[in-house]
Amino acid sequence: MSIAVCAEGVTKRYAGLFGRKPSHALRGIDLVVPAGTAFGLIGLNGAGKTTFIKTILGVARPDAGTVAVLGGSPDDTKVRARIGYLAERLYLPHALTPRAYLSSVARIKRLPAIGDEVERQLARVGMTGDAGRRMGGFSKGMKQRIGVAAALLGAPSLLVLDEPTDGVDPLGRADIRRLLEEERGRGATIFLNSHLLTETERICDRIGVIAGGRLVREGALADLCESRTAWRLRFADGADAESLAAAGLVRIDGEEWRCAAEGPDELDAAIGLARVAGAKLVGLRPETRDLEDVLAEAVGKAAP
Numbered sequence: 001m002s003i004a005v006c007a008e009g010v011t012k013r014y015a016g017l018f019g020r021k022p023s024h025a026l027r028g029i030d031l032v033v034p035a036g037t038a039f040g041l042i043g044l045n046g047a048g049k050t051t052f053i054k055t056i057l058g059v060a061r062p063d064a065g066t067v068a069v070l071g072g073s074p075d076d077t078k079v080r081a082r083i084g085y086l087a088e089r090l091y092l093p094h095a096l097t098p099r100a101y102l103s104s105v106a107r108i109k110r111l112p113a114i115g116d117e118v119e120r121q122l123a124r125v126g127m128t129g130d131a132g133r134r135m136g137g138f139s140k141g142m143k144q145r146i147g148v149a150a151a152l153l154g155a156p157s158l159l160v161l162d163e164p165t166d167g168v169d170p171l172g173r174a175d176i177r178r179l180l181e182e183e184r185g186r187g188a189t190i191f192l193n194s195h196l197l198t199e200t201e202r203i204c205d206r207i208g209v210i211a212g213g214r215l216v217r218e219g220a221l222a223d224l225c226e227s228r229t230a231w232r233l234r235f236a237d238g239a240d241a242e243s244l245a246a247a248g249l250v251r252i253d254g255e256e257w258r259c260a261a262e263g264p265d266e267l268d269a270a271i272g273l274a275r276v277a278g279a280k281l282v283g284l285r286p287e288t289r290d291l292e293d294v295l296a297e298a299v300g301k302a303a304p
Helices: 049-057 098-108 114-124 140-152 170-185 197-203 221-225 241-246 264-276 291-302
Strands: 003-014 023-034 038-042 064-069 083-086 158-162 189-193 206-211 214-220 226-235 256-260 281-288
Touching: 003 049, 003 189, 023 049, 023 064, 023 189, 023 206, 023 214, 038 049, 038 197, 049 064, 049 158, 049 189, 083 140, 098 114, 098 140, 114 140, 140 158, 140 170, 158 170, 170 189, 170 197, 189 197, 197 291, 206 221, 206 291, 214 221, 214 291, 221 226, 221 291, 226 264, 241 264, 256 264, 264 281
Parallel strands: 038 189, 038 206, 083 158, 158 189
Antiparallel strands: 003 023, 003 064, 206 214, 226 256, 226 281
8 A cells, every 4th residue: 555644653842932831733643644545634723733734744843753755754855846735824926927826836846848737727727817817816716726726736646735625615616626536536645634524525535633633533534424323224115103213213204214322232122123013124324424523522532
């Protein structure tokens, strides 16, 4: 398995100013992000997400532990050249046009055929028509599109995106999701940090939850969102609703019933009561939660 990001025991502490105590931004983060995946890092404000991203980019050095990116050091210029980055607080020079700005970024990256690559990315983010305008009058969404285009220049192996759809309208968000899917299709790894959890769910297939500088939950999105204490059941036509309710099931809609069960024994007992009443089970699946519930649960369990 090829690995895009590997962190082992990453710790980062900031010195306290004006007599304040030092603060730990990261407390022993262990994380492996396989190449080609879309990974979302979520957490509350101040949890350590931005600090961890800085260690990936080589902007912040860990006080302890190691970080490897694309098989090398974040300080290696050859590694950095393979990373596309979109900052949360994006600043674009007001006097420049999108074409001029992207051309300057492409030159810094030492990309060949700069003009062709700039025009390609402008077209991908839907900004060709505004490529000759100065960016000082652009909306937040237009600036965000230019930031995404800059990150995509040169087909990077790793895309690190901090709030990529912030300030973008619903159609623009759909466009950005499509672009990221295209990038994954060519083999790029996506590392996403966003407060928009519904967008994270749509884009990412793996999630990490960070709280108090610690990674408290990590795994496949489908696994994290599956409930371990609630199930959805479907029965063949003709099942007696009163008997199912008596078995402790709650009707969700015309076809599905909900069963709250702390373990397999309770679930089996409820299904057994339904069968005794003549109901025939034809469907069973874990109930799914949204990412907001996963975050709340993980942060709650991590609280001191």
